[in-house]
Amino acid sequence: MSRVLVLNCGSSSVKYRLYDGDTVHDKGTVERVGEPGGGPADHETAVREILDRVDLAGLAGVGHRVVHGGRRFSEPVLVDDAVFAAIEELVPLAPLHNPANLAGIRVARAALPGVPQVAVFDTAFHHTLPEAAATYAIDRDTAERYGIRRYGFHGTSHAYVSRRTAELLGRPYDQVRTITLHLGNGASACAVDGGRSVATSMGMSPLEGLVMGTRSGDLDPAIVFHLRREAGMGVDEIDDLLNHRSGLLGLSGVNDMREVLARRAAGDRAATLAFDVYRRRITGYVGAYYALLGRVDAVTFTAGVGEHSADVRAAALAGLDRLGISVDPARNAGSGDRVISPDGAEVSVCVVGTDEEREIARETRAVVGATG
Template sequence: MSRVLVLNCGSSSVKYRLYDGEQTLDHGTIERVGEPGGDAGDHGTAVRRILARLDLAGLAAVGHRVVHGGRRFSAPALVDDAVLAAIEDLVPLAPLHNPANLAGIRVARAALPDVPQVAVFDTAFHHTLPEAAATYAIDLATARRYGIRRYGFHGTSHGYVSRRTAELLGRPYAELNAITLHLGNGASACAVAGGRSVATSMGMSPLEGLVMGTRSGDLDPAVVFHLRREGGLTVDQIDDLLNHRSGLLGLTGVNDMREVLARRAAGDPAATLAFDVYCRRITGYVGAYYALLGRVDAVTFTAGVGERAAPVRAAALAGLDRLGIRIDPGRNEGTGDRVVSPDGAEVAVCVITTDEELEIARETRAVVSGR
């Protein structure tokens, strides 16, 4: 049961990692899938290319990241025809991601018919959300008919990081209250109480919540109506605007926080504003989740921006001293998994390197060994 291949088919890339136990044997990424001049014409071609180059002798299972599991999947699932059909039914809730996930599963099933395939869902970790956290205040019959509710995303990362935080602090996971901040090109916050997600910033889709690389995050819904009525934009144009031309990109012309920080340091007012908007949104969620949890043991930053951008961590938590949340400037500039709050701080501030592929491998192995 030691060898597991993890496939992560994103909207325009395919990441893969081959494990023996928890040791990585091979890994890589095929970029710009389906784009002009890209490395592969479609996700199926990309996955076939990966399978052809790997030594898959003794492979126990393939674990697939699937973005949206809806209300159907509260845990990883061994893939059969019924599971595949259910994932297909959820495409309207994740039109950019579930089709790519499905393509990877189908190719792997065809190429490796005797190897179990396991779907690991981004949404599954958030199935513990209370109904008051998952329910939007719209007509209930309409919401039920169209599946409108908060599902949450980045669950694999939030689960891994919250457990790793407990390990780092030497605390029982079942007793830890933590706020985890996954800050990458996509970004989300999560309140975790004793290993259970009780609040998260992404909603029915990954558009809601924090400011992201190209996504707006929280927005007055009337903006959509205004753009349609006054601007004459189509639904697809508005979708493209909010998902692909907003966030840091919309405010500065670049979606890379490293470039935003460099421009801010050089005195660029647009970059300074974008940084402030980005960090202020995080501050608001930390404060809100502190109130919901009642007691917070740790605030943990992860993913590309969360792990590497010390100025973001400092600014996002500035002014929260009265909540017991402080950062030590020297520790904040370090590297690796660590505590960056001062000794004796009431709330530990941590930086953890997320490892979604390892978490998928662990969950895949557990499903296959327990079937």
């Protein structure tokens, strides 16, 4: 029951970790999948390479990250033919990710026929959203027919980070209200009340919400109509614009926050504006989620930018002192999982390194144990 292999198939990479209990025995990342320049031709080839190099003896299960579980999957599940087919049906909701996730499952099922395969869904953590939080104000029949609702993403990360925050504060998870900020190339905010997601910034797709590396985040939907009518842009071209040529990249020319900060420090006006738009959006979500929760015990930063950029953390929470939220500069400059707010602060500000693979391994063991 202790050995679990985790496969995290992204749009152009495959991460893997082999756990024995809480100990990582092997890990790695296969990058540039399907891209020119020497990477594996596709995800199936990449997963086969991983399975050939990893010690697979005594596996209790294989845990797979699946981005979109739609309305059907509210928790991790053992994969059988029916589950596999259901994930395939959800491809239109996550065309860049679910096919890659399915490729990993397909190869692992064929190579390890006696080993349970478990699908862990990014959207599952957000199935606790209140109906009013998950519902868009459009025609109900149209929404129902086409599956239009807020699903939310980064759920595995928000689940791990909110639980780890409670541990950091030495408090029971079911009694802590946390705003988690997953700030990487993709970015999302989540309000977690006693282990339950009650609000999250990403919506039907990962495009909504915070400003990201290449995604716009929130914008007036009429912009899409305007671009179609006035610029003659097609649906695919607008999709590419908003998902791949917007966000920090669209505003400053680079999508790496480190480069944005360097250009800002050198006086670059585009980078300065990009940073201001980015941090202002975060501040707005923190304030909104504070109002929704009524009481906040912690605001926690995670993922690449959230964990490593003291400048972003300080700027995103600047001016929130009246809400009991502030950052201690010396603590903010440190490293590792920690509290960075001053002693006695009404709201703890924390930094936690996310570990989606460890969370997937934990949930895989729970499913295998329940079905074994």
